[in-house]
Amino acid sequence: MHEELRGFGFTVITVALDPSTDDARPWIEAARPTHPSLIDTTHVLADLYNVVNVPTILWIDEHGRIVRPNDVAFGTDTFKHITGLSAATHLAALRAWVRGETTALPEARIRALQSLPTDDDQRARAEFGLGEWLFAHGRTEAAARHFAKAGELAPHDFTIRRGTMPMRGIDPMGPQFREMFGAWVKAGNPYYRPLAE
């Protein structure tokens, strides 16, 4: 996508919300990206953009304006059987926007689609930030306490509840994840929150 559209004044920027550079390394090395491929161990991006799960995508125009707020889109259909989201739908819309064939949404509509952080979201992020620092300084037990508290404050924030699993000795693809996911969905909550359009 980046290669196809770069001639239109376009770039992809990827940001890995991973516990360490080494967690992200094999993925980035395998993809050999020609676009900026960044690593965000402290969740700077999640805090600034209210990112609560991955993948999350945004479109930003040439003036630095958000023209498509936090949405869920995949580059491939690997997870389509779980998510129901087709990669082609987003890619077609993206291609048309980049080539200038469509105009972006009106600002009022973009604002209506945005999900803005609450006090508890930001408290959760402070607990995460404290836990992440403690973990990075070898204080894993104290870190786990703050990760747990963060998850209680923002139960919908899987960058915290799932993203900290590796730092708590839990397999983020394993039974504890499946249990958390199952309980969340069973309670009627969405795991992915794609935009309505």
Next chain:
Amino acid sequence: MTATRRFTVLDDGRPTEVDEPEGAALAKRAEAAGRPVAVDLDERVAYLGVGAAERAKALASLEAPDFTLPDLDGRRHSLSQYRGKKVLLVAYASW
């Protein structure tokens, strides 16, 4: 005389070392000012976050908040360097 123990204050992620009583006071003051604060008194660390109102205001302005993050080689990139291009920003993770 015993030395005062040190306390780490992480102000929006940036660490500074202060004396223990000062650290606790800074955390209290930030909380009183409405900032989200996480404290671990046993570990002597506090994280002073940014409040929901400030973050929400920035997002609702539709001006994409700037950030600077490293790539695998440690080279730092800012979103603002790509002004003039359309950007697909993708947050993902290995987990």
